[in-house]
Amino acid sequence: MPDAATSTNPIDSLQGKLALITGCSGGIGRATALALAQRGCSIAVHYNSAKDAADTLVSQLTGTHGVKAVAFQADMSNYDAVRKLHAQVVQEIGHPQILFNNAGLTNSVIGPQGDIQSVSVEEFEATWRVNTGSSYLLTQLCLPNMVENKYGRVVFCSSVAAGTGGVIGPHYASSKSALHGLLHWIAMRHAKDNVTCNAVAPALITGTTMMANPSPELQARIPVGRFGRPEEISTVVEMLVSNSYMTNKAIISILTVG
Template identity: 30%
Template sequence: MNRLSGKVIVVAGGGGIGSELARRYAAEGASIVLGDIDAAAAQTVVDEIVAAGGIATATELDGGDEASIYAIVDLACATYGGLDGFHANYASFADGAIAASVLDMPMDVYDEVMRVNARGHLLCTRAALPKMIERGGGVMLYTSSGSAYVPMPIRPAYAMSKSAIHALMRTVAIKHGPDGIRANVIAPGIIMHEKLEANASPGLKEWAFGRNAVKARLGRPADIAATGAMLMSDEGAYITGQVLSIDGGSSMRQ
């Protein structure tokens, strides 16, 4: 549990998965900056990390705003002396909220999803890479979704934005590998964090179990955090340019 000792990691986006990422990275010895649009929620998680003996700072982050993204990177460098890892873990679900299809999705909703999910992740990359290259290398991680692979009658903007993140990751991996940068994507399936558990219908759980090869349980934020910790650490030193689907076997791709 000390694989990330001495590393500085930004977790961009809290919530069910992001908060667990921050906890796990801190438990593994990293100094964490956790940013979220809900700064108070991020501070609650950071208080928990510090109470457990970890090192962490909270800040407000608007994942669609260039100045906000650069500010969280500058905060990490100013507070902890540099940057070794950046995990972009936020998303807009605007088209899902209206169950829009290709033909009836308002273009302003499409633009908002792409602004946050595709453009925002590009901005994270542009802000983080120079600082990590200065340190001699580092890790870019992106949280995507199984929606990038699964045919969906609704939420086309969300699915398109997640596919765009995969393309971004591959570009970073091949272009900046010589600079010591590794880049990967974690694509979760259905992850039963606290908020989703409280609002999930029995039908959703049955649907998820029906798709999964693992039948013992549905995924949890800790499953994503465990994979993230490995990829951020030297144990993942030979893994780059990959999409790791953490989904209980609901997708089985070669």
């Protein structure tokens, strides 16, 4: 049987793989955990403050889907906490073979017509720390084992704002666009190691913290006339981690107008 690096099957089996998903207690993270569990993945469920939601998800994953799942708490704005998260996952359930860097935050929302003076450099850096820095660090921690074992799937949760400026503000948009440069470097550097690196860049997705109370004006900017759903993003992530040939891509979920 050919190994993963030489397989001609475009859709690789995920059975028995371990996926670490940050921001996993709700929205896109939760939907992705359920999708990957259906493919036989064990799940390291990261959460920050939503312990009850994370525990409920773990129960669903282990009970309904019959996979191994454990919840891990970490504040992604604290790099030492990120290091501890990785160490705990490795100690309790093993090295992640799939990493979905999904955790993120918006901080102030100033909108497309906002004043850049409203976002201090301190808030700018705080946004980058969670959205970009922690994803970089966690990827850095997971990569050595992926490279050693010639198998790894890294996915960043970017945003349509990375290419358009978006509806949050410059701090958020720039933190997401930085992920694209990061994935391009990783993808090129580690393609020979059977480590792929991609991003999904959603637009306006309901059922997430960011889109808890979407306005009709935002919906009007979407060509299909409705907001997206977390499950529609999880199918894209599933495709990215199950395809050993697709790398160096940022998949835009849907374009907004203006």
